[in-house]
Structure formats: structure tokens, C-alpha cells
Amino acid sequence: MTVAPFALMQLSSGLFASKTLAVAVQLDVFSLATGDGITVEEFAAARELRTRPAGMLLTGCAGLGLLEKDGDRFLASPLAREFLVPGTRYYFGDFVTMLDERVYAGWMRLAEAVHTDAPTVWDSTQRDSLFDDADPVTVRTFWRGMHSLSTYTARAVAEAYDFGSVRRLLDVGGGGAAFTIELCRAYPRLEATVYDLPFVCEQTAERIAEAGLSDRITCVAGDFFADEKLPGGHDVALLSSVLHDWSAAENQVILDKVAAALPDGGRILVAELLMDDDESGPAPAALFNLLMLVETRHGRNYAGAEYERWLRAAGCAAVERVPVAGVSANALVVGTVARPAYRGAGTQRSM
């Protein structure tokens, strides 16, 4: 035989790895496993577990590269120390928890979503979108999870794109402020506005205060569908993981309003996990696309060419793509707003 089913074993048992990680995060294994590490007995005693499942969980984490074994002690691997110990700057555990507690029940009904073309993570007979629900549990798990997913990507964006000449950034649907906090840390002269729904702004303001950036980052509560105008006074607008939640027509409405809120020469940055233009992948974008099926009514992970088309239709003359080595975005699509007088005589607006 020229092929073997190892890849299929890995795909079909992906849940084993995902649940092992989620339970390890829930029991905060990785804080215990820093320093001198832990034995199975110490872990069992610390979390009031029997030694059999305690040992199985630690061994599972070791098999996944999250713990390293030294004699009878388990130590957090570099990956776990960097991203899975609560309180670390790029802590990823809140995203793991968000998927595990909030999203995976909906993924278990993926077949239903494929048949009905309706989301399965939340009850679409009761609400219009996942953002209609301001209940405290959803707010806490969703936006903490988004911050956790986005913060490393925000650093990657700060490295991939030069914000040195930017004075005021508008973070449209800025959520947990992962991008504004990280960009303001990387660019000390930058000031920013997070524009998001009122109940999101309440908790985001707390996070900005914790980061010590309340003097440079302001939250403005609003709704980009209901509001006629978005806040002005910015030279760059960022939309990270926002447009994948909506249909093509809704995205054009949002981008038209964003462009109208910027001056001539202002820039719109779209950060997304872009699908290849021929929609053949890549896998992270293609699977996030299915996440949009179970989470949204009309959202999708779009190809870069589609964002480029909408940006041009919103009045951007120059549009470029900048690769980003992030987990929630693999590229920025950047459009520069050019109003007719600014573009100069004879320049046609292209679609």
C-alpha cells in the first residue's frame, strides 16, 4: 500500500487532544508544573483526584508536548509555560475554555448546521445574532476567549505592519481590546478608540484600566449597523475578526461607514484568516469557516480578493495584502481611502 491511515486516525481523534488540553487548563495543570514540576501523587493531592486519572491526564499532556517528563516529575514545556499559565501576557487558556464550554456543544451538531444552514451554538429562533445576548456568562467567556485568541496575533500585526506614523486608531468591534492594548504597548505615541456594543465596552474598559492604558485608549459604545456615523478623528481603522461574522452585503455597509469616518488618505486594516483566492484552503481558515457556520447566520471566512473588492467599493484606491504570522489572522488587507478630489483628475473608482 502506498498510503496509510495515520492522518485519518489523527483527524478522527482530534477531540481526544482538544479535551485533554481543555481539562488540563480547567485544572490549571500548567501552573502546578512550572518550577520543579509535579509528580502524579502531588497533582492528585493538589486537585483531590485519584492517582489513576491524575496520571492519565499528565501522561496525555506529555504525549501532546505540553508537559516534559524528568524522572517521575512532569514539567511544563516551553509552549505551556509561555501560553498556558494564567497571568502570562499571551495566555491562550481563555480561548481553550471558550471553545470547550461555549462552542463545542454546537460543533457536535455540525451535521444539523450543514443541513439547515443555521447556527447551532446559540438558539437562532430566539435571537438575531450571537452578539444580541448580553448575559453575563456569555459575555465573560466569549470576550475573554476572544482576547486570549487575539493578543498574540495583535503582536504579530504590530511586527508585520508599521504603525509608526499612526496617531489615532479606531478599533471597530474591538472586543476585549487585545489589539489596542498590544499596539499601544508596541507604539508609545499611539492613541486608540475601541468601538463596540455597550455591554462589551463595560468590561473592556476594565481590561484597559488593568493594562494601565486608560489615558491612551477610550471605549466608545455603539452599533455599526444602527449608528449612522462611526466616531471620527482617527487616521487608521482596524477590523479584526469582525467581517467574518457577516454577509457580503453587511460587510459592504460596515466598510462604507468605516471609510466615511476616515479622512482622505486614512487607512482601513482588515485582519482575518483569509481563505486562498481559489478557496482550496488553508486548513485553519477553512475550519474557521465552519466555525462561522455553527456561530453565525451569514458569516464566512472570505478570500482576500473579496475584502479587496469591498474596500475598493468603499472608496479605497490602493489596496494591498500584508502577511501576518498570527493565529487569528494570516494577513492584513489594507485599503487607503481616496476621495475623488484627493485621487486626482482622471482616476476611476474601481470595483
Ligand SMILES: C[S@@+](CC[C@H](N)C(=O)[O-])C[C@H]1O[C@@H](n2cnc3c(N)ncnc32)[C@H](O)[C@@H]1O
Ligand atoms: C469576533 S469578535 C472580534 C473582537 C476583536 N476585534 C478581536 O479581534 O479580538 C467581533 C466583535 O464585533 C463586535 N460587534 C458585533 N456586532 C457589532 C455591532 N453591531 N457594532 C459594533 N460592534 C459589534 C462584537 O461585540 C465583538 O467584540
